[in-house]
Structures are given as structure tokens and as C-alpha cells.
Amino acid sequence: xxxxxxxxxxxxxxxxxxxxxxxxxxxxxxxxxxxxxxxxxxxxxxxxxxxxxxxxxxxxxxxxxxxxxxxxxxxxxxxxxxxxxxxxxxxxxxxxxxxxxxxxxxxxxxxxxxxxxxxxxxxxxxxxxxxxxxxxxxxxxxxxxxxxxxxxxxxxxxxxxxxxxxxxxxxxxxxxxxxxxxxxxxxxxxxxxxxxxxxxxxxxxxxxxxxxxxxxxxxxxxxxxxxxxxxxxxxxxxxxxxxxxxxxxxxxxxxxxxxxxxxxxxxxxxxxx
Numbered sequence: 001x002x003x004x005x006x007x008x009x010x011x012x013x014x015x016x017x018x019x020x021x022x023x024x025x026x027x028x029x030x031x032x033x034x035x036x037x038x039x040x041x042x043x044x045x046x047x048x049x050x051x052x053x054x055x056x057x058x059x060x061x062x063x064x065x066x067x068x069x070x071x072x073x074x075x076x077x078x079x080x081x082x083x084x085x086x087x088x089x090x091x092x093x094x095x096x097x098x099x100x101x102x103x104x105x106x107x108x109x110x111x112x113x114x115x116x117x118x119x120x121x122x123x124x125x126x127x128x129x130x131x132x133x134x135x136x137x138x139x140x141x142x143x144x145x146x147x148x149x150x151x152x153x154x155x156x157x158x159x160x161x162x163x164x165x166x167x168x169x170x171x172x173x174x175x176x177x178x179x180x181x182x183x184x185x186x187x188x189x190x191x192x193x194x195x196x197x198x199x200x201x202x203x204x205x206x207x208x209x210x211x212x213x214x215x216x217x218x219x220x221x222x223x224x225x226x227x228x229x230x231x232x233x234x235x236x237x238x239x240x241x242x243x244x245x246x247x248x249x250x251x252x253x254x255x256x257x258x259x260x261x262x263x264x265x266x267x268x269x270x271x272x273x
Contacts, residue, residue, distance in 0.1 A: 107149045108149075108150075108229065110148065110228065110229070110231050110233075111147045111148045112147060113144065113145065113146055113147070113148070113152055113179075113226050113228075113233070113235065114144070114145040114147070114235075115142055115143075115144050115145075115222075115224050115235040115237055116142065116143045116144075116145070116237075117140070117141075117142065117143075117222075117237055117239045118140075118141035118142060118143045118186060119140070119141060119241075120138060120139065120140045120141075120241050120243070121139050121140065121141055121188065122137075122138075122139035123136060123137070123138050123139070123243050123244060123245075124136070124137040124139075125137075125206070125244075125245055125246065127203065127206070127207060128196070128203075129203075131196060131200075132196060132200040132203040132204075133194055133195065133196030133200070133203065134194070134195040134196070134199075134202050134203050134206050134245055135192065135193070135194050135195075136161075136169070136192070136193040136194075136195070136243065136245065137190055137191075137192055138161065138169075138190065138191050138192075138193060138218075138220075138243065139188060139189070139190045140159070140188070140189060140190075140191070140220065140222075140241075141186050141187065141188050141189075142157075142186070142187045142189070142222065142224065142237070143184055143185075143186055143187075144177075144179055144184060144185055144187060144224070145183075145184040146179040146180065146181060146182065146183055146184065146185075147182065148181060148182070148228060149181050149182065150181055150228060150229060151178055151179060151180055151181060151228065152178070152179040152226050152227070152228040153177075153178050153179075153226065153227045153228065154176040154177045154178070154179065154187065154224060154225070154226060155174065155175065155176070155225045155226070155227050155232075156172065156173065156174045156175075156176065156224075156225045157172070157173045157176050157187065157189055157222070157223070157224050157225075158170070158171070158172045158173075158222070158223045159171050159172075159189060159191045159220060159221070159222045159223075160191075160220070160221045160222075161191050161193040161218055161219070161220055162218065162219040162220075162221070163193070163195060163199065163216065163217075163218050163219070164199070165219075166198070166199075168193040168194055168195060168199070168218075169191050169192050169193030169194065170191070171189060171190065171191040171192065173189055176189075176224075191220070193218070195245070202216070202245065205245070206245035206246055207246075213244075214244055214245050214246035215242045215243065215244055215245075216242070216243055216245050217240055217241070217242060217243075218240070218241055218243050219238070219239075219240055220237075220238070220239050220240075220241060221236070221237070221238050222236070222237045222238075222239075223235070223236045223237075224236075224237070
């Protein structure tokens with residue numbers, strides 16, 4: 001009985017020793033295979049559906065200085081390569097572009113610049129008794145409204161005075177003024193008109209002392225040229241006015257420089273109370 005147990009223990013010990021030696025041999029063999037594979041040169045098998053790696057150019061290794069510059073290759077089917085919320089981003093981009101375009105159009109699109117007549121402020125009268133000529137210095141005012149979000153420059157102003165469909169005076173002014181954004185401005189100008197020649201009878205009418213009212217009707221055609229952000233436009237205004245051609249004149253407001261009298265006997269108009 002004792003000899004049988006001793007034999008069994010010896011056999012078990014022998015099997016364990018043989019198994020340990022076999023495992024050690026397998027480990028050594030696997031290490032030898034890894035070393036052999038490491039010594040085996042890299043060979044790229046390019047077939048019909050294969051391409052050469054653009055990073056290592058088929059050498060199987062990369063330069064040391066490019067280690068921190070290159071990234072690992074990711075399979076095409078990797079989940080990380082699939083775009084996330086693409087439709088949402090595209091929709092937000094489109095809406096943002098539309099909003100920016102609308103704001104640009106709203107602020108930069110040229111709006112209308114209104115030119116209104118603000119009436120005649122001053123009329124001064126001279127008389128040329130020798131030639132029977134009545135000379136009028138008419139100071140009128142325009143109100144220009146700028147509804148744009150940028151300045152508007154009034155480059156020129158041309159005014160023409162007609163009496164009985166005949167031009168009796170013309171005035172042109174350049175570099176008039178600049179209108180600030182979203183504001184309006186009053187622009188004064190003076191036109192010199194002469195009533196003589198075929199209208200020499202107006203001298204008698206305007207100087208006749210027994211006539212208390214010496215009003216005449218004149219027609220004024222005014223043209224204003226405007227420039228803003230490279231865009232040029234022109235506004236025309238046509239108005240009729242009553243003018244007193246006697247020695248009295250309209251109430252004076254912001255008088256502009258007037259031409260000197262033609263003769264010593266010229267009469268300068270007095271302001272009404």
C-alpha cells in the first residue's frame with residue numbers, strides 16, 4: 001500500500017515537472033518567433049486593390065521627427081468618422097447667412113432722400129431806373145431728409161427762376177453740404193432774377209406808389225444732385241411762389257451775401273414788421 005502511494009506521488013510530480021518544462025519551452029519558442037518576426041523586413045504586398053501607404057512609402061516605419069505630427073489610421077467604418085448633427089449645422093449656417101445678408105441689405109441698401117421746399121425766406125429788390133429793370137435777390141430754403149444709415153453729400157444745386165414762362169434768373173452751387181445719417185438739414189440758396197426787356201413794364205408796376213400790393217408769381221425749378229456710397233441720384237423740385245417786388249421784402253432770416261446795387265438810386269428792400 002505504501003509503495004503504491006509513493007509511486008502515484010512520483011508520477012504526479014513527474015507530470016507537473018514535464019508540463020512546466022513544456023510551458024517554458026513554448027514561451028521560449030514564442031519569444032524566438034517574435035524576435036524572428038521583428039528581424040523580418042517589412043514587405044508591402046500591393047495587389048490590384050492595394051495602394052502604397054503615403055506616410056511610410058512602403059517602408060513600414062516613419063521618421064522620428066514626425067512622430068508627434070502624424071496621427072493613427074482610423075478605419076473608414078469607424079463611428080468617429082461619421083458626421084454628427086450635420087443637418088442641424090447646415091440649417092444653422094444657412095439661417096446665419098440669411099440673417100447677415102438681410103442686415104447688410106437693410107443697412108446698406110439706398111433709401112430715398114427727400115427734398116422739400118421750405119419756402120422763400122428773403123426777397124431783396126433793386127431798381128435800375130435808367131434801363132427800367134427790376135432786380136430780385138430771392139433767398140429760398142430746401143429741407144433735405146436723409147433716411148439712410150450713412151451720410152449723403154449734396155454735390156450741386158441748380159435753381160432756375162421763370163416769370164411768364166421765361167427764364168429770368170439761374171443759380172448753380174457746388175459742394176453744398178453733407179447730410180448726416182437719419183437726419184434732415186436746411187439748405188439756403190440765393191437766385192438773382194432780372195425783370196427787364198420785354199418785362200420793362202414791371203418797373204412801373206413795382207414802383208407805382210398808389211398800388212399797395214405788388215405781388216407777382218414766379219416759378220422756380222430746383223435740381224439737387226446727391227451722392228452716397230458711390231451711388232449718384234438727382235432730385236427735382238418745381239414750385240410757385242408769390243413775391244413782393246416793391247421796396248418791401250419778406251421777413252429776413254439768415255441773409256446770404258447779395259450782389260451790390262447797380263445804380264446810386266437803387267432801393268434796398270426793408271423787412272416787413
